[in-house]
Amino acid sequence: MSPSVTPAKPREIRESVVIRFAGDSGDGIQLTGSQFSAASALAGNDTATFPDYPAEIRAPTGTLAGVSGFQLHFASRDILTPGDRADVLVVLNPAALAANRKWLKPNGILIANADAFQAKNLKMAGFAENPLEDGSLADYQLFQIDLSRLTNDALQGYGLSAKEVERCKNYFALGLVFWLFERNGDLVEEEIRRKFANKPLLLDANLKVFHAGWDYGDNTELFALRYSVPPAQDIAPGTYRSIAGNEATALGLVAAAHKAGLDLFYGSYPITPASDILHTFAGLKEYGVRTFQAEDEIAAICAAIGAAYGNQLAVTGTSGPGIALKSEAMGLAVMTELPLVIVNVQRGGPSTGLPTKTEQADLLQVLYGRNGESPLPVLAARSAGDAFDTAFEAARVAIKYRVPVVLLTDGAIANGAEPWKIPDVDSLPTIETNLLDDAAKLDGQPLLPYLRDAETLARPWIKLGTPGLEHRIGGIEKWDKTGHISYDPQNHHNMVKLRQAKVDAMTAEIPPTRLEGDTQGDVLVVTWGSPYGAALTAVRELRAEGQSVTHANLRWLNPLPPDLDAILQRFRVVLIPEINNGQLVKVLRAAYAMDIQQYNRISGQPLSVAEIRDAIRNVLPHENHFQEKRP
Amino acid sequence: MTLATDIALKPKDFATDQDVRWCPGCGDYAILAAVQRALAKQGIPPHQIATIAGIGCSSRFPYYMSTFGFHTIHGRAPAVATGLKVARPDLQVWVATGDGDSLSIGGNHFIHMLRRNVDLKVLLFNNRIYGLTKGQYSPTSELGKKTKSSPQGSVDNPFLPMSLAVGAEGSFLGRSIDVDAKTLGDVLAGAAAHKGTALVEILQNCNIFNDGAWDHLSSKEFRADQTIVLEHGKPMVYGANRDKGIRLRGLRPEVVTIGENGVTLDDLWVHDAHDEDPTRAFLLSRMEYPAFPVPVGILRSVQRPVYDQLVNAQVNEQRAAKNANLQALLNGRSTWIVG
Numbered sequence: 001m002s003p004s005v006t007p008a009k010p011r012e013i014r015e016s017v018v019i020r021f022a023g024d025s026g027d028g029i030q031l032t033g034s035q036f037s038a039a040s041a042l043a044g045n046d047t048a049t050f051p052d053y054p055a056e057i058r059a060p061t062g063t064l065a066g067v068s069g070f071q072l073h074f075a076s077r078d079i080l081t082p083g084d085r086a087d088v089l090v091v092l093n094p095a096a097l098a099a100n101r102k103w104l105k106p107n108g109i110l111i112a113n114a115d116a117f118q119a120k121n122l123k124m125a126g127f128a129e130n131p132l133e134d135g136s137l138a139d140y141q142l143f144q145i146d147l148s149r150l151t152n153d154a155l156q157g158y159g160l161s162a163k164e165v166e167r168c169k170n171y172f173a174l175g176l177v178f179w180l181f182e183r184n185g186d187l188v189e190e191e192i193r194r195k196f197a198n199k200p201l202l203l204d205a206n207l208k209v210f211h212a213g214w215d216y217g218d219n220t221e222l223f224a225l226r227y228s229v230p231p232a233q234d235i236a237p238g239t240y241r242s243i244a245g246n247e248a249t250a251l252g253l254v255a256a257a258h259k260a261g262l263d264l265f266y267g268s269y270p271i272t273p274a275s276d277i278l279h280t281f282a283g284l285k286e287y288g289v290r291t292f293q294a295e296d297e298i299a300a301i302c303a304a305i306g307a308a309y310g311n312q313l314a315v316t317g318t319s320g321p322g323i324a325l326k327s328e329a330m331g332l333a334v335m336t337e338l339p340l341v342i343v344n345v346q347r348g349g350p351s352t353g354l355p356t357k358t359e360q361a362d363l364l365q366v367l368y369g370r371n372g373e374s375p376l377p378v379l380a381a382r383s384a385g386d387a388f389d390t391a392f393e394a395a396r397v398a399i400k401y402r403v404p405v406v407l408l409t410d411g412a413i414a415n416g417a418e419p420w421k422i423p424d425v426d427s428l429p430t431i432e433t434n435l436l437d438d439a440a441k442l443d444g445q446p447l448l449p450y451l452r453d454a455e456t457l458a459r460p461w462i463k464l465g466t467p468g469l470e471h472r473i474g475g476i477e478k479w480d481k482t483g484h485i486s487y488d489p490q491n492h493h494n495m496v497k498l499r500q501a502k503v504d505a506m507t508a509e510i511p512p513t514r515l516e517g518d519t520q521g522d523v524l525v526v527t528w529g530s531p532y533g534a535a536l537t538a539v540r541e542l543r544a545e546g547q548s549v550t551h552a553n554l555r556w557l558n559p560l561p562p563d564l565d566a567i568l569q570r571f572r573v574v575l576i577p578e579i580n581n582g583q584l585v586k587v588l589r590a591a592y593a594m595d596i597q598q599y600n601r602i603s604g605q606p607l608s609v610a611e612i613r614d615a616i617r618n619v620l621p622h623e624n625h626f627q628e629k630r631p
Numbered sequence: 632m633t634l635a636t637d638i639a640l641k642p643k644d645f646a647t648d649q650d651v652r653w654c655p656g657c658g659d660y661a662i663l664a665a666v667q668r669a670l671a672k673q674g675i676p677p678h679q680i681a682t683i684a685g686i687g688c689s690s691r692f693p694y695y696m697s698t699f700g701f702h703t704i705h706g707r708a709p710a711v712a713t714g715l716k717v718a719r720p721d722l723q724v725w726v727a728t729g730d731g732d733s734l735s736i737g738g739n740h741f742i743h744m745l746r747r748n749v750d751l752k753v754l755l756f757n758n759r760i761y762g763l764t765k766g767q768y769s770p771t772s773e774l775g776k777k778t779k780s781s782p783q784g785s786v787d788n789p790f791l792p793m794s795l796a797v798g799a800e801g802s803f804l805g806r807s808i809d810v811d812a813k814t815l816g817d818v819l820a821g822a823a824a825h826k827g828t829a830l831v832e833i834l835q836n837c838n839i840f841n842d843g844a845w846d847h848l849s850s851k852e853f854r855a856d857q858t859i860v861l862e863h864g865k866p867m868v869y870g871a872n873r874d875k876g877i878r879l880r881g882l883r884p885e886v887v888t889i890g891e892n893g894v895t896l897d898d899l900w901v902h903d904a905h906d907e908d909p910t911r912a913f914l915l916s917r918m919e920y921p922a923f924p925v926p927v928g929i930l931r932s933v934q935r936p937v938y939d940q941l942v943n944a945q946v947n948e949q950r951a952a953k954n955a956n957l958q959a960l961l962n963g964r965s966t967w968i969v970g
Contacts, residue, residue: 042967187965237970241963251961258957263946265718285949287960290717290942295743299710302703302740306683306714309701310722314714332704422966425958464699464715465722467678472647472693474702475686484649485694 011182011226016075018083019177022100023092023113025068026058028170033070034417035174035191039183040074041242041419044231047074048533050082050606051415055272055355062116062124067099076230080383080533082416084608088180089140090173092116092147094125110140111176113169115148143222147172154212158205168209175213181227185210236421243420245384245413246276249317249343252391254287255423257313259392260399260431263288265307267300267316272355273411274345277317297325301342305329308338309473310464311435313395317343320362321352323369331370333404334499336473337450337459340404341394342366345414346529348604357604358411360529361580366406367558367587373496375503377401378558380408382532385420387413390555396431397509401502402458408557410579412530412606436460439468447471449483457502459483507562517543517550520570522621528554528584531577531607538613549616557584565592573597573619577612640674642667649694658809658835659688662756663695665812666725669819675723682725683712685732688763688837689756692727706737709744712751716939723823726753731761734770734790745799747938748827755792755832760841778840792832793916793930797909803829804912804931808849809836814860814927821929827937848925857920861928866899869924876900877923884914886923904932 019036023029030051041047052069059066073083089104091097093116104110117132131137132144151169160168171192178185188210196203217223243251257264266281266289268274282291290312294300301316308314318326323344333340346362348354366378379394381387387409394407439447449471450459462469471483479486480494515524516536527535532553539551550571554561568574568588576585577599585598599615601607645667653659670680680698684690686705693700699722703711708726716724733741733755744751760778761767767780768787775784796804803825805818815833822829834845848858859869859877867877868889876899878887887894903911912931919925 038965042965044967044969232969235969237968239962239966239968241966243963254960255957263718265714267714284960285946286953286955287957288946288950288955290946292714292717292942294710295739298707299713299740299743302707302710303714303717305703306701306711306716307718308714309681309699309711310715310718312718314718328704329707336701422961422963425961464681464719465678467676470677470697470699472696472700472702474693474700475704476702 009224009226011228014227014229015077016073016079017088017181017227017229018071018073018086019088019090020069020071020086020100020103021090021173022067022069022096023170024061024096025054025056025066026061027068027092028167029068029070029092032170032174033072035188036177036183037072037074037417038242039178039185039187040072040229041240042187043183045074045076045229046079046232046235047072047242047417047419048079048082049073049417050412052605053356062093062095062121064095064099064125067096069096069100071103074229076232078232078234080537081609082606084610088177090177092169092173094121094127094131097131098125098127104140106139108140109143110137111143111145111173113147113173114144115146145176145216145222150212150216151209154209155205158201160201160205164202164205168206171206171210172213172216175210176217179214179217179226180223181229185214235419238421240419240421242417243384243388244276244415244417245381245387245409246274246345246415247280248384248387248420249381249391249407249409250277250280250284252388253313253315253341253395254284254289255388255425255428256392256395256431257288258425259428260313260395260433262311262313262433263290265290265292265304265312265314267292267294267304267307267314268318269294269297269300269322271297271319271322273347273414274317274319274322274343276414277343277345297322298329301326301329304340305333305336305338308333308340309336311461313341313399314339315341315343317345319345319347319355320349320365323362323365327370330376330404331372331374332475334370334374334376335475337402338404339398339402339461341391341398341407342404343391343407343409346408346410354604356411358530358606359579359602359604360410360531361583361602362408363528363557363580363583364586366408373500375500375558376404376406377503377506377556378406378408379555380528380557381413382527382529382553382555384413384416384418388420388423392428393555396429397506399431399433400458401456401506402461403502408529410530433461435463436469437463437466439466442468448481449473450478450481452498455505457498457505504559507559510556510559510561513552513554513561513563513567515550515552515567516540518548521548521550522571523549523573523575523616523619524568524571525549525551525612525616526554526574526576526584527551528557528578531579531612534607534609535577535612537609538616541609541613542616547620549620554584557587560588560591568592568594572621575599575616575619577607577615579607640671640676642671645670645677645697647695647697651695652691653688654839656838657688658758658837659756661809661812662754662815662833662835663692665815665819666754667696669816669823672820673823679721680723680725681715682727683708683715684727685729685737686763687729687732687761689727689729689754690732692754698725706732706735707740708732709737709740709751709753713744713747713749713938716749716751717942720750720939720943724751726751728753728755730755730757730759730769730771730792734792734795742795742799745796745801745828745830748800748802748935749938750826750940751828752822753828753830755830756835757792757832758835758837758841759844760837762837762840766840791916791919794913796830797913797916797931801830801931802827802933802935803929804916805830805929806832806834806927808834808845808854808858808927810849811854811927818929821932825932827935847920857924858927859924861902861904861915861926861930863902863904863929866896866901868896868899875924882910882914884918884923904929906931907933
């Protein structure tokens, strides 16, 4: 197959397409989706993805519980979200249709694996009648494909078992949509060759099925039209790759370690959706990365604290339940003032909650969820690519100020991929560790482990193993400067204030808040984390209508940007959309004693452009107010 | 690499200027002195050593040692020490902990440290009581023990720390009584030389909340008859008159008197600390007062792969085998150019 084949059928040019693949969790949906995204990115489209998969690894085949979805938005313009609703939905069984039909736009293309719509599967998906036959899908352009039969036909003579044949069918579907959207299949073929390098029969079979899917589209009368999404023009020049948030987080931290001249230690206990950070680090030993898969969350952070004491860039990563377990040790890192990065890939809570679904409800937990006055800086990434920069920044600040820093991402950022402009390593700033690594630097004065830098209030990071620099630290309150145990009342008061002052001093690190829109006006939409993309898109759409709407995103959540108070005061309404009950709203109300509007939906799904746009309309001043009628 | 210096070190070189704040008469004083003597003898200077502790009376230990030190949080010293040792294999790392710290709140870290065989020297101060919280029963307190939290007597079945450690794959298991300077010194020297987790259980008196906890073993009057000092390769003989011994019948140890019923030295169980099979170490760990003399000395000392060495070996192998180019890493497998 080749992209140079002249399309025999007419083509329609689209600016953007949202496609959603859905099937059983064993159907290879995530792989199918990722390969389509990679091919779209290589074709020059801007892309954004949203994997939507169940917590069960292999729920019973055909059930709603086992449905795995992958949504991809690709466009010939700059896009910031995986799209609210799909133009194309590919379903491999009835349960996938039942679970995902709500995401398909009216008149959208629905490609269904007709073979799977049999009595047993229909019943498991809760259909009394076959929806492919009862007219209930009349709102869509329905294409029924006998994927299983066609895959089987393509593999006649291969000698594969029925189960093996069945597992190839996602490549038939992929081949078909590649044809439909004129994607270049080289990358897929490369991936198949790599994946099945040691299984020549399966390698041939999957290639054959992929080609068969393409040819089917080309030859069947079913599809009268192909679609083309030209390369995006408004993307900044540079070298790009596709990256998901967890990998970007790991790479940002490795880059920071490199720029600081330190080895990296990662202590972690497997937890969804953070485990990919551990997987990434485990493969990077040649970069001086040591991974410690701990016996529990507590050991994971404590080992990282030990490594920080031993002068490595120490990192621990988890999700909300893990933060709950790490809280006491986070306090120890606050007390001992050691550099540490704590990554929280947020998921639905409380308790086990929704392990594979996204949420932003751990902000108050990381800000306040420890005993005593225990301030620490909190930074949040807004997108997969931004996780690289934010992780790098978190590490830089941790080292500079000798503090534990929390980096918040979430399930949508962690697993969603987007094109990422690869930074030039030489352009990344050097991180000065300023280790106290020689007793001669004391100039004959006694070692004071809690002596503070006048500007940053940071204490020295003392190189262990250095003669003359032996010292003791711990979780008990310490005397200022000497670090000796102290129960002195006034000293405790002073130290509580000092630890707070140290975090407050980090406002010096925060650049001016970037506003997209105006410096003052009717509505300011403030976001943190993954709603960034949907909110900015909504703001752009409303601005195109002439509305006075502006957007700001916060990377720093503690301390808050020093210019934020004044900015908020310049807008008639401030609106914060969050996937929680209004946590940043509480923080800002407390900080600035001002009224702030909130928009919240906590359903485990990213916020959509449409709902944020509606939420903004609802707070626009009355003369502009109108409510879009929505289905 | 920790290297002994040419300059002879003295125990006081390992002391700090901090006032020791254990209760007068506490068994911890003798342990501190024994450790400082053992370290001086070992000859590794303070700056190449780190002492890590959890929470409890024993965990104040780092403040009194002139080495690098970290007084962490309750139960977590093995985890902090593991991270430090992996990051800094050049340092010798000691852990000070107690029966509550390691066997209750930190039980999980304790067993996983042993399982991994991290190169740590662990001082387990076992006084069978919570001292710092003023006298509650601990996971090594005997059944029926009356304390503030068990006024009718404890119904909480205790651990035998050495049995737990055998089950957790401990590679070095030593035991001594706080006041037995000779045995404690020998065990500490063995622990210092061991590669892997070296666990030293120290039967320690708390003269405030559990006074006399080990009197049945520690007093001069009983010690010879109620403890047995294990020596590798030697038959198990004990008693004030050196006339008692342990004979192994199958997997059942029994107390015998040499010269009675035809028992000779040749009939006794010969201690093999290096036995790879943990079965006999487990039998030793079950020998309890009053049915048996309690074994002290080195119960087990076997070599097996050491976690921190394995981690660092993998890092070094990958560094030697691959060209670590950060830009190539960021670029990933496939890129495209815009503009």
